[in-house]
Amino acid sequence: MKKFILYIIIGAVTFMMGYTINGLYSPDISPVQPIPFSHKIHAGINKIPCMYCHITAEKSRHAGVPNVKRCMGCHSIIRTDSPLIQNLTSYWEKKEPIPWVKVYNLPDHVYFPHKRHVKAGVPCQRCHGDVANMDRITRAVVPFGIPYLRVSPLKMGWCLDCHKNEAQKYIGTPVKNGTDCWTCHK
């Protein structure tokens, strides 16, 4: 009997370990994109502001993945010799949009407007991490190697924590009605 309880405890502990490993290191936190676009080159080295490409972040609930014409706005001139850019150009010439893979995917029952958060002054990096140093976008950033400090688990407690406490840093008060169910689930 004692042994049976031990097996259950071991099973439960390893189950949680497996679950955590999936949350931290599964490939969907950093999916492979159709074009190996590097945020490090664009936002880091060349210091292009986020909202130069994600133009609807302050106008809409979607930050907006840049349209292909916007990419071509620069890349019809810049680095046209690179095979990666030629790959991009081929999408443009085929008149096909690029099928980017979504990294930050909230379930349908969550209403998250980028517009309100950007207008409140929350920096993009607060949720999206140090994008300027990422070649490929990775959702679960692990600062100092401590997994429990990772930046955006996209869980409800994480949202509420900011609505209640950290919001004071940006707007001076907790978010008005910030913990109401209907604020996010509508």
Add this chain to the structure above:
Amino acid sequence: MKRRDFLKILGVGSVGTGLGYFFGKASKPPAAELIPYLNPPVDVIPGVANWYPSLCTQCSAGCGIHVRVMEGRAKKIEGNPLHPINKGKLCARGQASLQALYNPDRIKRPLKRKGDRGKGGFEEISWEEGLSILSKNLVALSEKGEADKLYLLTSQIRGSLHNLLDSFMASCGSPNYLQYELFQNRNLLHASQVTMGVNAIPHYDIANTKYLLSFGADFSSTWISPVSYSYAYGQMRQFDDGIRGKLVQIEPRMSLTGANADEWVPAKPGTEGVLALAIAYAIIEDGYYQGSDAASWNALLSGYSPKDAAAVTEVAEGRIREIAKEFAQTRPSLAIGGENMARYENGMSGLVAVNILNHLAGNIGVRGGVIPNSGGSRTIDYKNNITALAAAASASKVKTLLVYNTNPVFTTPKAMKTEESLRNIPFIASFSSFMDETTAMADLILPAHTSLEDWGDDFADPSVGRPVATIMQPAVSPFFNTMGLGDIILSLAKGVGGKVKDKMKWNGFSDYLKDAWKENYSKDKDMLSSALTFDEFWNQLLTRGGWWPAEQVKVKTVAVTPKSIEAHISKISSRFEGDEKGFPLYFTTYPHSSYLDGRGANLPWLQEMPDPMTSVVWGSWIEVNPMTASSLGIKEGDTVTVESPFGKIAAHVYLYPGIRPDTVNEQGGLIVGWIS
């Protein structure tokens, strides 16, 4: 530790880890793609809705709508708050017109008949082929000198599209452009012509009246402009000046409006006109009419004393006199006549009688009464109607018939044999968006856009005492391979060539529309005084949803006299088919609030919306008074057959206390079980 235990722990551990990993994976939302625009339209921000003002075409009221469009998809329709007809409100039929756009049963591309007519066999063709078949047919007609055997049958279209069709038919050499719908309000228009001398349905100012006498006008669900009148009815009940307006509803079957009324008067079906004249008689006899011609009115109405009328209408004499007193003494009062009385053979006389009541009580042209609309030149061509078309078709005088948005095979009585007469027509082309009974008989189908995809405009009739023009603009790109009717006609004109082509040289209907509005703009001093250039005016038109002057426009009326009206009320008593013994019950129908004349029946939202009086969904039913039912031994839910000299229908019974015991009732617009 034993080796066995170590292996067991290892096994449990690895199974646990694996389960945990896959549980974590399964509990995440599935991977999604982010598909950007290749080259975004200028006015689209992903995630932000655009609201386009447009026009509702689900009935002929002409309400203004706002269509909510997100990333090119229409998502919701609401009323246009600036629009003077519906003031930001919208009825269920208007809301459901979204489902007409996305309807899987839409005709998605041009079709050509394959096999026998009416068997439903069609093959898909291209637009070029479809247009060339039709234009060749038209050319052949005019070469044979049979251009006058070309007929065009449409629903009630007003505005620029109507003008385009008119000039197309004229340039083809055919006088046969006719409009037909089940509820066309021709009788109402006729009544206002003969009693007021105005060529437009007047504005019934329900909002400001204090006593509303309604002869079967179900204005809160279907009558002419239901959204406008429902809103007005709400205002009428608001205790303005300390008085709550009173509504008296006269009808054999209690409608939604009847259920809201203070008094429901179930007069015998078909005798509403007699009742109106009896009320008029009582107004004069009891001295409420002050005019100098009271004596001649008295002479005209001599046969309609309340005592005699009580026997005919089965409304007590005292009640008739009481209604007359209240109607004449409450200021302002208003009498309206609806489809319930207009559809009998004495419908015209009945509506004229209602207008006589308004004249005698002094309600014409006053606030809270009947306010005439400026109608312009609209006249009724009584010779050119659906009966004439059917007769011409039977006599093989129709070679080619073009049909748009109307379904006479379904909406005309079976006894009229419309289907059989249409079979004589050698070539039928339909522009319908949906397969209906008439379109199924077509040889060629060139599907038109729905109203959310097309350009257009509309001049509301009745409007609200001032002209109201509404613009229809495409809120979404065409969903299927269809074409706007205006564009089809212009392409046809190009295909026909010659004189027709010279007269219609616009590249597209949107150009035609803009030109038409340029002309309106250059003519109308109200539009000019707004001090805008045409382009500014046009932009304002598109952003506001239409054009309407702020002030009421005064229209002169001609007062009705006993002499002028005598001929029009001669047929005031109505006959019913079938002898009393063989057919003891009256059968009435009414336009249903969801389906109207049948056009709403293919929209699921309307089917699943409970009927406001009976809460029945998804189907049609026969309403029988419980007293009648018990004497006939019928229970609720029984399937019964209703028989007339013309045919039989079968449906389930709903026991409805709000109907006269001598009447059974069935709602229109749904396909019922025709037996013969």
